[in-house]
Amino acid sequence: MALVDFAERQLTLKLVYYGPPLSGKTSNLRALHDKVDKLNRGRLMALDTRDDRTLFFDLLPIFFRTSSFSFRIKVYTVPGQPVHEATRKVVLAGADGVVFVADSSPDQQDANRIAWQNLIANLRASAIERVPVVLQYNKRDLSNRVPLEDCDRFGDPLRPILEATARSGEGVIPTFFELVGSTWDYLDKDLQLSTKLGIDSAAFRVALAEHVGVVPNATIAR
Numbered sequence: 001m002a003l004v005d006f007a008e009r010q011l012t013l014k015l016v017y018y019g020p021p022l023s024g025k026t027s028n029l030r031a032l033h034d035k036v037d038k039l040n041r042g043r044l045m046a047l048d049t050r051d052d053r054t055l056f057f058d059l060l061p062i063f064f065r066t067s068s069f070s071f072r073i074k075v076y077t078v079p080g081q082p083v084h085e086a087t088r089k090v091v092l093a094g095a096d097g098v099v100f101v102a103d104s105s106p107d108q109q110d111a112n113r114i115a116w117q118n119l120i121a122n123l124r125a126s127a128i129e130r131v132p133v134v135l136q137y138n139k140r141d142l143s144n145r146v147p148l149e150d151c152d153r154f155g156d157p158l159r160p161i162l163e164a165t166a167r168s169g170e171g172v173i174p175t176f177f178e179l180v181g182s183t184w185d186y187l188d189k190d191l192q193l194s195t196k197l198g199i200d201s202a203a204f205r206v207a208l209a210e211h212v213g214v215v216p217n218a219t220i221a222r
């Protein structure tokens with residue numbers, strides 16, 4: 001759960017990029033790293049191990065401050081391979097918001113479904129099944145990409161899809177803003193963030209855009 005430190009006037013959010021192996025989760029983080037001003041981010045840390053005895057994930061810290069509060073956003077990716085189940089559980093625990101990075105390649109549609117089911121199971125196991133999950137279809141540059149109207153929306157025909165080509169950075173910022181915005185709204189309900197921090201949803205979004213980059217035209221298919 002998000003950490004609100006009133007003494008330090010600081011809010012810490014934990015956000016997680018989840019999905020099947022090789023769908024582009026790390027590429028999303030790399031693009032985010034490249035686009036966010038270096039004053040507002042730390043190093044992109046990648047921890048690689050050959051097995052699951054130690055943790056295996058990427059972490060990008062992003063921070064900004066408004067006149068009344070400072071914000072720390074820890075953005076993680078999980079490894080998609082089945083063998084890394086333990087890492088996925090640890091990294092997902094306590095998440096405040098999730099992006100599911102689906103692969104647009106036709107031969108990865110089963111992998112998308114398996115990873116989605118794994119996400120739902122692990123959200124339940126951590127008792128955080130209500131956290132917002134933003135759905136991104138990455139690799140939209142593929143000539144044989146699954147057409148948007150055929151993309152699986154995982155049981156909710158109205159679930160919005162964000163399109164991205166993380167390798168070139170396209171769609172990465174709109175996905176991130178959708179993630180942070182829906183995370184704010186979700187936490188606001190439970191923690192009354194707007195009241196406690198003296199900054200409402202709209203003001204928070206403006207502060208985020210001013211400090212972390214301006215959203216180009218979002219491609220959200222509803």
Ligand SMILES: Nc1nc2c(ncn2[C@@H]2O[C@H](COP(=O)(O)OP(=O)(O)O)[C@@H](O)[C@H]2O)c(=O)[nH]1
Nearest residue numbers: 021022023024025026027138139140165166167
């Ligand atoms: N065509 C295409 N390839 C991509 C895109 N994003 C990532 N990839 C490639 O997919 C592979 C896996 O990417 P990576 O970010 O490591 O995936 P992860 O396992 O989900 O972290 C790499 O070879 C990337 O270059 C994209 O938007 N389009």
Ligand SMILES: [Mg+2]
Nearest residue numbers: 025026077079
């Ligand atoms: Mg990765």
